Amino acid sequence: MLPRPEVRWRRGAVSPTAAVGMLSVMSLVLAACGSGLATGDTATDAATSTTGTTTTTGATPGSSTTTSTSAPEGSSTSGQSQNDEALGIGDDYFPDTGNPGYDVISYDLTLDVDDDLVSFEAVAKIALTTTESLDELRLDLDGHEVAKTTIDGTEVPNHRAGLDLVLTPKQPLPAKASVAVTVDYGGTPEPRGSEVLGGLGWLGTPGEGSYVVSEPDGASNWFPANDHPSDKATFGFEITVPEGVEAVANGTRTGETTKSGRTTWSWSVRDPMATYLATVAIGQYTFFEGTAPDGLPLLSAVADEVVKQEGKPAIDAVLGQLPQMLTVLSQRFGPYPFETYGIIVVGKPLGFALETQTRSIFGSDMWAEPIYQAHELAHQWYGDSVSLELWEDIWLNEGFATMGEWLWAEATGGSGGPPLSAGSSLAPPLDPGPDAMFDTSVYVRGGLTLKALRQEVGDTKFFTIMSTWAADHRLANANTDDFLQLVDEVGGSDAESLVSAWLSEPEPP
Ligand SMILES: [Zn+2]
Known part of the structure; x- marks a missing residue:
């Protein structure tokens, strides 16, 4: 996720004196990294993120030992059907999201999209494995009419409990069972609220089209999900739209068939993906295809509006940088983790961009900026490949992606980010709280944490740490303690202490 700087500015009330402070930090950062990127609401960061927790939780969400502060989660004995509240997977930032007791293996989503290009009728086929005995099975689903639910081919009753769609099997599902679930549902998705982004999930404009951006908890507005990054799964999409309309999603395009004025676009995602990274864009798009030097297929989809406005050569020029970018980042991070890459550019400004897996999504405002x-x-x-276990570790996403910006800048003759001294005006990036997940401190002080590590251990060890982190947890989940352990192993205990202090102490070393 990358909110545009002025979008971050809009968050919260900032006093005039704080604003002056922000401006001086901003010009410092701007001067240092030579881009309009690393700016924002440092003053609000300091005000809203005061704790600086030094420990991360050891519990793995979704495991049968999950310790949550919320009610009798995961218990297979209680009459939870009477409970009107959603259960969660045990993430304090979003207590309602995710569900206990199972791991999803795959989602196959068949969407029949109305002529308005926003509403749809859908069937979700979900393959999962239970991790404990379950007398009910919960999925997150926000809104929609549910027509029918089945478990292993048998229709089962369902009801709602807050965000949860609760399916009740005839008999309790045993632990470690492979279970096939279907949900027939549909309607017009209602955007889920987000302070930073305004609306999350499936976002549509009747007659124009729809697109999906869900970080952190928006996926449930368009499909029934175990909506938490700790439960990743493969995805297949079959999206039927009026002939002449394009539907693009993550992964590889596996089909495009037209029958009676309706076109079905098929996409498949080979590698496990977090629910918030699933995307679809529907409307008038032009595809741009290519190949990276190592043979990786590239496929981007740009809204026709943007193609008209910018012209194909300008778009080719921006997309033409992707192979070199892949090469540069692969040299530092290790092999690119997925089957394909590309971008989606929607026909309107979004105020942010999102790293939707294998096909990042941009608005017409940010896509052209390398x-x-x-x-x-x-x-x-x-x-995406190395995913979070809990949202409090968001710096593992944003600090690393910010380091990616600086490494690209460095490789193309620019500066590698602001000086370490810029960190002293930024709140600690670890466990920022759910309202400050996308604040500048998480990005810039998260990035500076890695920059400080690089300075401490030198390039060889630093890039060993970066690539080992990507390799050891490829297509899996990890937490800050895992990272500190790796830093300790490769860089020694001084390096580990340095990183800890950068992550958690009010004032960085
Ligand atoms: Zn990001």
Whole structure:
């Protein structure tokens, strides 16, 4: 995720004196890194993020030992059907999201999109494995009419409990069982609220089209999900739209068939993906295809409006940088983790960009800026392939992606980010609180944490740490303690203490 600087500015009330402070930090950072990127609401960061927790939780969400502060989660004995509240997976930042007791293996989503290009009828086929015995099975689903739910081919009753769609099997599902679930549903998705971004999930304009941006908890507005990054799964999409309309999603395009004035676009995602990284864009798009030097297929989709406005040569010039960017970042991070890459450019400004897996999504406002491209591409390693266990570790996504920007700048003759001294005006990036997840401190002080580490251990060890982190947790999940352990192993205990202090102490070393 990368909010545009002025979008970050809009958050919260800032006093005039704080604003002066922000301006001086801003010009310092601007002068240092030579881009409009690393700016923002440092004053609000300091005001809203005061704790600086020094420990991360050891519990793995979704495991049967999850300790949550919320109610009798995961218990298979209680009459939870009477409970009207959503259960969560055990993430304090978003207590309602995710669900206990199972791991999703795959989502296959078939969407039949109305002529308005916003509403749809859908069938979600979900393959999962139970991790404990379950007398009910919960999925996150916000809104929509649910027509029918089945478990292993048998229709089962369902009801709502807050964000949860609760399915009740005839008999309790045993632990470690492979279970096939279907949900027939549909309607017009209602954007989920977000202070930073305004609306999350499936966002549509009748007659124009729709697109999906869900970080952190928006996926449930368009499909029934175990909506937490700790439960990644493969995805397949079959999206039927009126003939002449394009539908692009993550992964590889596997089909395009037209029948009776309706076109079905098929996409498949080979590698596990967090629910918030699933995307679809529907409307008038032009595809741009290519190949990176190592043979990686590239496929981007740019809204026709943007193509008309900018002209194809300008778009080719921006997209033409992706192969070199892939090469540069692969040299530092290790092999690119996925089957394909590309970008989606929607026909309106979004105020941010998002690292939707294998195909990052941009608005018409940010797509042409190489540094933003580098940020979202770096996320493919850090955030998408190596995913969070809990949202409090968001710096593992944003600090690393910010380092990706600086490495790209460095490789193309620019400066590698602001000086370490810029960190002293920024709040600690670890555990910023749910309202400050996308604040500048997480990005810039997160990046500076890595920059300080690089300075401490030198390039060889630093890039060993970066690439080992990507390799050890490829297509999996990890937390800050895991990272500190790796830093200790490769860089020694002084390096580990330095990183800890940068992450948690009010004043960085
Ligand atoms: Zn980001």
